[in-house]
Amino acid sequence: MKRQLTALACAAMLCTAAAAGDYVALPGAMLRSVMPADGKEAPAKVAPFSMRTAPVTNAEFRAFVLAHPQWQRGQAPGVLVSSTYLSGWRGAADHGTLAPDSPVTNVSWHAATAFCASEGARLPRWHEWEYAAAADATHADARDDPQWLEHILNWYAHPASTPPSRVRAEAPNFHGLYDMHGLIWEWVEDYSALFVSADSRTMDPRKVLDYCGGAALSLGDRRNYAVLMRIALLAAMEGAQDGGYLGFRCARGADNDPPTPKESP
Numbered sequence: 001m002k003r004q005l006t007a008l009a010c011a012a013m014l015c016t017a018a019a020a021g022d023y024v025a026l027p028g029a030m031l032r033s034v035m036p037a038d039g040k041e042a043p044a045k046v047a048p049f050s051m052r053t054a055p056v057t058n059a060e061f062r063a064f065v066l067a068h069p070q071w072q073r074g075q076a077p078g079v080l081v082s083s084t085y086l087s088g089w090r091g092a093a094d095h096g097t098l099a100p101d102s103p104v105t106n107v108s109w110h111a112a113t114a115f116c117a118s119e120g121a122r123l124p125r126w127h128e129w130e131y132a133a134a135a136d137a138t139h140a141d142a143r144d145d146p147q148w149l150e151h152i153l154n155w156y157a158h159p160a161s162t163p164p165s166r167v168r169a170e171a172p173n174f175h176g177l178y179d180m181h182g183l184i185w186e187w188v189e190d191y192s193a194l195f196v197s198a199d200s201r202t203m204d205p206r207k208v209l210d211y212c213g214g215a216a217l218s219l220g221d222r223r224n225y226a227v228l229m230r231i232a233l234l235a236a237m238e239g240a241q242d243g244g245y246l247g248f249r250c251a252r253g254a255d256n257d258p259p260t261p262k263e264s265p
Helices: 007-012 058-067 109-118 126-133 146-156 214-218 225-235
Strands: 023-026 029-031 044-046 049-052 195-197 206-208 251-253
Touching (some): 029 126, 044 126, 058 109, 126 225
Antiparallel strands (some): 023 049, 049 251, 195 206
């Protein structure tokens, strides 16, 4: 089973507060989710929260590891990161030829959690991310627009052969958020809870989605293939793993709630 840091583990790693990035407030809503609240069809209640307007960049993560050298490449505990942690960087605190305003990738869930905690935040929860990502430039929920969905899916058709481009290169969505689609995959706080039914008509037996996408079609909203692919990827991950196109952004609850990851046996 996946094992995650408790909220106290970040304190043990000396994650002191740092200057925060730009956040935008989202009002929350009842969400028609691909992961229904009851596992069948009930909408998920998303409380008001704030989210970083763009993914965390190489420059921002460099500032973090300079302030918290325990998260530098070669210093972070092996149980919390993989051998490919920050593998595109030239040194422990040098992102080399990677653009400073491109999203940081090859970052584990643990490292992303620590970064967010350093600015008094946490990773967004799945339903928060899904709610924020449902918007296009003019609508809070554009998921019924086939042209918008096709535009998103075009990104999945291109091979990931080069590092991600810079953040904020495209217009923001309805909420003022950049790059929710078309740039990178993103960690969520509760990624290890993304289990789905092997059959959409029942909650048992439960299984983790393989990173193949096809299994995601057992979920309710078959049209939203791009979001289902993200569930498939995250559900197959371990907290210490990373990827060349896997980054993150941070979020805060309405009352600036602290991170709530729990350790599973």
